[in-house]
Amino acid sequence: MQLYYLHADYQMNTKTVTAANTKLINTRQQIVEYSADMLRANGFEGFSYLDISRHLGITKASVHHHFPKKVDLGLALCDWTQDWFEQGLSHFDARATSNWNKLERYVRAAMKHSLNEHKLCPISAFYSDLNKLPDSIKERVKALDDYELDWVTAVMQDGIDNDEFAPNQDPRALASLFIFSCKGALYYxxxxxxxxxxxxxxxxxxxxxxx
Amino acid sequence: MQLYYLHADYQMNTKTVTAANTKLINTRQQIVEYSADMLRANGFEGFSYLDISRHLGITKASVHHHFPKKVDLGLALCDWTQDWFEQGLSHFDARATSNWNKLERYVRAAMKHSLNEHKLCPISAFYSDLNKLPDSIKERVKALDDYELDWVTAVMQDGIDNDEFAPNQDPRALASLFIFSCKGALYYxxxxxxxxxxxxxxxxxxxxxxx
DNA sequence: GTCTATAGCTAGATAGAC
DNA sequence: GTCTATCTAGCTATAGAC
Structure with a gap:
């Protein structure tokens, strides 16, 4: 009886917490996802709390409840990008049929919807207003870039080692050339x-x- | 005597007009040049009439006298970019010792001060806020891009024809690869x-x- | 050409009621 | 968690005096 009571109480608490969390997560996630869209289209300074509030049908103040300062939202967008990136890479690493195919898959993922909707790749989207970003976000962007460059470098290295790519090339220079080309092309x-x-x-x- | 009088009068008019023009041109030019700096650092939406007025020590209203709407200033910046570009190219075409040297000179000019001052190349600076630009400016930017691509393509073609670059390559694809790499690298x-x-x-x- | 003054709107942000 | 109300500051732009 006592156990049941505790259990019921626990359930109720869990339910309450879960319901609250679900709502919290939903609104929070919706903010982040809409922001990610806007970030890729217009840059970090290219959308506002008013835009978000209108899109979700809530007030600016409610958005501020989830992300008090815009830099908080910016850092959440960095987290979102990192997740997107890590999930994608493990996917490509598992399914690709060759090193070039890995790069193709990566590009295809980064470009998904980008080309038709005039959006940039998630990582480079921050570059639109780079000089105006808070330092905390700049650092995160730099780390994301490095992560990406490391992955592409490893693919190049493996391609060279296995005679898929031409020999006697610097894999890191190849990687940066590849990344710059992709992102430049996406801008164009x-x-x-x-x-x-x-x-x-x-x-x-x-x-x-x-x- | 009459002649002298006329001459004096003419001089005076000329002087007045010249002085007025000089002042006009100076302020106008100063606006354009400071705007070009800001454009390359922060994009077209990244600076305001207030920034300009503070930098020149005049009021916002005075800036509006020279460029009533911001789109007017934007189009003037397109003109400025076109001039910068044409002057540069004729310079490289005249002095370069090889086709690769032409590209090197072009890159060096586009990067001048860019790397140290965190600025973009003049043409691609508009890309920061591309989706928010007025159509009239987008068209001009597109024309500038095409002009640039045509020039680089011609250099590639000549390099291939003269065995300076490897044969059996599409000069236009090479040109776009080159441009994307440069601009991507500049962003990074x-x-x-x-x-x-x-x-x-x-x-x-x-x-x-x-x- | 430059100024003051002002318009209307939007930005990010906060206080406090419910 | 969402709301109303409010703040300061910035934005583009205009009217009209000097």
């Missing part, structure tokens, strides 16, 4: 369309494998 | 320093000449 695609983007990837593949 | 350099930038250029040169 917003104004010039995707043809040039695909064409550039093809050219890179040719250079990578035959030089 | 704002946060990661210039080493990666120079390293990437070296890698590109290797790929271009030996593939």
């Amino acid at each position: 695609a917003r104004l010039h369309g995707k043809d040039l983007f695909h064409q550039t990837m093809k050219q890179f593949e040719h250079l990578l494998k035959s030089s | 350099a704002r946060l990661h320093g210039k080493d990666l930038f120079h390293q990437t250029m070296k890698q590109f040169e290797h790929l271009l000449k030996s593939s």
Whole structure:
């Protein structure tokens, strides 16, 4: 009886907490996800608490309840990006049929919806207003960049070691060349369309494998 | 005597007009040049008439006298960029010792002060707030991009024709790969320093000449 | 050409009721 | 957790005096 009572109480508490958490998580998540969309389209300074509140049908004050300062939201967006990135990479590492295929899959994921909706890749989206970002966010962005560069470098290294890519090349320089090309192309695609983007990837593949 | 009088009168008018024009041109030019600096650092939405007025020691209203709407200032910045670009290219075309040297000179000019002052190249600076730009400016930016791409393509073509670059490559795809790499690297350099930038250029040169 | 003054709107942020 | 109300500050832009 006492046990049942405790149990019921526990359930109730759990339920209450769960319900509260669910609501909390939902609103919070909706804020983060809409913000991530806006970030990729317009940069961190390109959307406001008013935009978010209108999209979710709540007030600005409610948004501030979840993220008191905008820098808090910015850091949550860094977390979101990191999750997106880690989940993607483990996926590609498991399924890719070759090193080039890994890069292809990565690019395809980063570009998903980007080309049609004039959005940037999640990591480089912060670069739009880089000079105006708080230092705490800059540091996170830098870490995300390094993480990405490390992964691409490892793919290049493996490709060179296994004679998939041409020998005698610096894998890190190749990796940065690849990343810069992709992101530059994505910037251009917003104004010039995707043809040039695909064409550039093809050219890179040719250079990578035959030089 | 009459002649002298007329001459004097003419001089005076000329002087007045010249002085007025000089002042006009100076203020106007100062606005454009400071705006160009800010554009390259923070994007078109990243500076305001208040910033300009403070920098020049005049009021916002005076800035509006020269550029009634901000889109007018934006179009003037497109003109400024076009001038910068055309002057540069004729300079490189005249002095470069090889096609690769042309590209090197172009990159060096575009990067001048950029790397140390965290600025972007003048053409791609508009990309920071691309989705928020008025259509009239977007069109101008697109035209500037095409102009740049045409020039680099011609350099690549000439390099291939003269056996300076590896044969059997699509000069336009090479050109876009080059441009994307440069601009992507410049974005990165704002946060990661210039080493990666120079390293990437070296890698590109290797790929271009030996593939 | 430059100024003062002002308009209307939006930004990020906070206090306190419910 | 959401609301109303409010704050300070910034934004683009205009009217009209000097």
